[in-house]
Amino acid sequence: MSDSSLRAPAETAVRQCMDLGADESCVVVTDDKRQAIGEALYGVASEITDDAVIVRYPPGDQHGEEPPEPVAAAMAGADVVLAPTTKSLTHTQARTDANDAGARVATLPGITDGVFLMGLDADYESIAAESERLLEQVEDADEIRVTTELGTDITFEPGDREWELDTGIVHEPGQMSNLPAGEIFHSPEDANGRFVVDGTMMPHGRLEDGQTLEFEVEDGYVTDVSDDAVRADIEEAAEEVGDAAYNLAELGIGTNLAVEDLVGSVLLDEKAAGTVHIAIGDDHGIGGDTHAPIHLDGIITGPTVYADGEEVELPRTE
Numbered sequence: 001m002s003d004s005s006l007r008a009p010a011e012t013a014v015r016q017c018m019d020l021g022a023d024e025s026c027v028v029v030t031d032d033k034r035q036a037i038g039e040a041l042y043g044v045a046s047e048i049t050d051d052a053v054i055v056r057y058p059p060g061d062q063h064g065e066e067p068p069e070p071v072a073a074a075m076a077g078a079d080v081v082l083a084p085t086t087k088s089l090t091h092t093q094a095r096t097d098a099n100d101a102g103a104r105v106a107t108l109p110g111i112t113d114g115v116f117l118m119g120l121d122a123d124y125e126s127i128a129a130e131s132e133r134l135l136e137q138v139e140d141a142d143e144i145r146v147t148t149e150l151g152t153d154i155t156f157e158p159g160d161r162e163w164e165l166d167t168g169i170v171h172e173p174g175q176m177s178n179l180p181a182g183e184i185f186h187s188p189e190d191a192n193g194r195f196v197v198d199g200t201m202m203p204h205g206r207l208e209d210g211q212t213l214e215f216e217v218e219d220g221y222v223t224d225v226s227d228d229a230v231r232a233d234i235e236e237a238a239e240e241v242g243d244a245a246y247n248l249a250e251l252g253i254g255t256n257l258a259v260e261d262l263v264g265s266v267l268l269d270e271k272a273a274g275t276v277h278i279a280i281g282d283d284h285g286i287g288g289d290t291h292a293p294i295h296l297d298g299i300i301t302g303p304t305v306y307a308d309g310e311e312v313e314l315p316r317t318e
Contacts, residue, residue: 119180
């Protein structure tokens with residue numbers, strides 16, 4: 001795929017989502033497997049500001065792995081950071097430090113050319129409005145319950161932790177978003193119940209029809225995993241950080257009406273309107289206090305969500 005074919009989504013990312021100014025600095029962080037997307041973003045950014053650079057390094061081994069120190073320093077020194085990388089920089093101290101320094105950050109973890117084209121072909125002002133509508137229904141609730149016909153029945157207690165918006169509109173200092181964007185999310189203080197993933201989850205990608213992954217949760221930790229491959233990933237992380245690897249890290253609700261079908265990319269699929277995703281592992285970058293070398297999202301289709309017993313009106317595609 002030629003760089004020119006990535007021009008339109010790069011324009012959306014740099015101009016609409018990040019609102020890069022001529023007097024601002026911009027760092028594009030990429031790796032050897034995402035170079036084409038990185039160069040497309042850099043190409044647009046360099047037309048806007050003379051203070052644009054692209055930094056490339058070898059792909060990390062796992063999501064949430066810290067980038068090399070020179071990369072982290074470049075991120076913290078920029079006004080705008082765009083990070084199309086194979087492994088996610090979202091849940092890293094480097095991303096947190098960049099935001100704390102005032103940078104506007106967009107991470108594009110695991111992005112592919114196809115997902116870049118599909119996910120950025122959207123009106124992010126409309127996505128922001130839909131996210132705000134959903135947030136109003138849940139932000140003051142003491143209890144969130146999610147159920148599905150496949151057996152999900154899990155209750156979350158947000159406690160003092162706030163819901164966050166991932167709208168793709170990153171115009172204020174210190175803000176961050178995934179791109180493609182479109183979700184509201186929080187890191188619960190407690191969770192209990194059972195959830196059944198039927199959409200997308202690594203290391204599998206898009207699950208086959210009829211395939212499900214089941215998880216039991218007690219007191220905010222995953223206590224049982226039905227799938228050998230997912231369990232192995234968690235156990236490997238637990239060798240490094242212990243029980244933190246089993247932390248119930250996130251509840252998210254997708255709000256991107258442009259994403260009509262799950263394609264096997266967690267980055268895109270977790271944004272699909274009307275889906276729920278639940279994550280295991282690290283949550284320190286999204287309002288929690290757990291550090292872990294994994295953040296595994298599982299996408300659940302067809303959920304019903306209740307906020308203090310009242311059904312939430314989820315966004316739905318036609």
